[in-house]
Amino acid sequence: MNYLHLVTTAICIFSLKVHANFKTLDMPKSVRVKIASISLPINLNGSGIMVDNLSLEGIKNVSLIKDDSIKISRSQAWVVQKNSKKLKSSDPILKLDSVSGRIKINLFWYPTPIFLSAKNDNRADVILNLKLNDYIQGVLVGEMPSHWPLEALKAQAIAARSYAYSQLLSRKNEIFHLNANVLDQVYSLQSNLSKEALKAVNETQNEFLFLNQLPLKAYYHSDCGGHTEEPSNVWGVGELKIGTTKDHYCKMRRFEWKYKMAKQRLAQVLGLDALNEDIKIIKSSTGRAEFVEVNGTKISGQDLRQKIGFDKLKSTLFSLTFDENSVTFVGRGYGHGSGLCQWGAKAMALNGKTYLEILRHYYPLAKVSEVFDSKDQSVKL
Ligand SMILES: [Zn+2]
Numbered sequence: 001m002n003y004l005h006l007v008t009t010a011i012c013i014f015s016l017k018v019h020a021n022f023k024t025l026d027m028p029k030s031v032r033v034k035i036a037s038i039s040l041p042i043n044l045n046g047s048g049i050m051v052d053n054l055s056l057e058g059i060k061n062v063s064l065i066k067d068d069s070i071k072i073s074r075s076q077a078w079v080v081q082k083n084s085k086k087l088k089s090s091d092p093i094l095k096l097d098s099v100s101g102r103i104k105i106n107l108f109w110y111p112t113p114i115f116l117s118a119k120n121d122n123r124a125d126v127i128l129n130l131k132l133n134d135y136i137q138g139v140l141v142g143e144m145p146s147h148w149p150l151e152a153l154k155a156q157a158i159a160a161r162s163y164a165y166s167q168l169l170s171r172k173n174e175i176f177h178l179n180a181n182v183l184d185q186v187y188s189l190q191s192n193l194s195k196e197a198l199k200a201v202n203e204t205q206n207e208f209l210f211l212n213q214l215p216l217k218a219y220y221h222s223d224c225g226g227h228t229e230e231p232s233n234v235w236g237v238g239e240l241k242i243g244t245t246k247d248h249y250c251k252m253r254r255f256e257w258k259y260k261m262a263k264q265r266l267a268q269v270l271g272l273d274a275l276n277e278d279i280k281i282i283k284s285s286t287g288r289a290e291f292v293e294v295n296g297t298k299i300s301g302q303d304l305r306q307k308i309g310f311d312k313l314k315s316t317l318f319s320l321t322f323d324e325n326s327v328t329f330v331g332r333g334y335g336h337g338s339g340l341c342q343w344g345a346k347a348m349a350l351n352g353k354t355y356l357e358i359l360r361h362y363y364p365l366a367k368v369s370e371v372f373d374s375k376d377q378s379v380k381l
Contacts, residue, residue: 074124220342228338234337339362
């Protein structure tokens with residue numbers, strides 16, 4: 001779990017002529033990603049598996065060699081069993097490593113090192129320690145089709161890298177920095193990146209979005225429906241203003257949706273006995289349902305999406321129609337609408353825009369900067 005901090009320098013590249021140093025930062029080398037939560041006991045397979053933090057008559061860092069099959073369970077302490085041999089560790093976190101660089105847990109292979117973090121309900125979180133670039137490659141697999149244009153993939157890689165850096169700083173004392181799903185960013189272990197996508201990650205590997213001299217928690221989404229949204233209008237106060245933009249690029253796609261539900265079912269979802277009156281929409285300045293008011297109670301548009309289902313209420317850019325028994329949401333776009341609009345980024349790239357132009361369009365108040373190790377001060381402009 002050691003995390004190597006290197007003194008680095010960030011160099012602004014939005015204003016292309018000025019290479020002014022404005023901040024010293026720790027260059028992130030790796031991130032800890034929670035990839036799964038599993039029930040115990042588990043079976044491990046691999047070659048040359050090593051389990052740290054174990055003690056057996058005072059011996060630490062026990063290594064179990066060659067095509068091992070090991071059972072790990074927990075009863076107040078970790079119990080690692082190979083054949084009739086049992087080892088115990090009272091540490092809450094167990095570190096697994098292997099000579100081959102991977103270990104199979106139940107049915108899935110994971111890259112090592114792997115950390116198992118004990119949970120109360122006889123479960124464990126599986127946490128990977130990934131080099132930042134490897135993590136961004138997996139996020140690109142999870143978040144954007146690999147065959148999309150290079151400049152869109154580069155913009156996506158920088159947004160994902162900036163988001164990761166921001167979460168790493170805010171969760172630096174936690175067991176993991178990032179969830180490998182929509183709670184943070186979808187990370188895939190499949191290594192089926194196209195050449196273009198790999199190029200997009202590698203050619204931008206030092207580049208991050210910054211705002212107020214800190215890495216930006218760079219939100220992104222599928223389709224803004226024609227106008228992006230301030231994060232504070234989605235998740236409330238505490239979010240930085242990143243600027244919004246009218247987006248005619250994704251409008252070319254005109255993604256529209258409808259979702260009809262029974263009034264009684266909507267009341268149930270909201271924890272009400274019945275809908276006594278129609279729903280009122282309180283819109284943000286960009287036209288999204290920032291809040292909806294039902295029976296005198298306000299709920300944020302984002303919370304309503306969560307309660308009904310993000311795949312059903314695809315965005316908060318909707319209007320409502322009613323009949324006697326049902327409510328129909330009629331909307332545009334897909335996702336929360338903050339930051340980079342992926343379909344818009346694709347259209348911009350196809351229209352000849354560079355990744356810097358794409359990022360400037362979707363994060364108007366942020367800047368892209370390169371971060372280098374102190375020993376490598378070269379600027380690649
Ligand atoms: Zn858009």
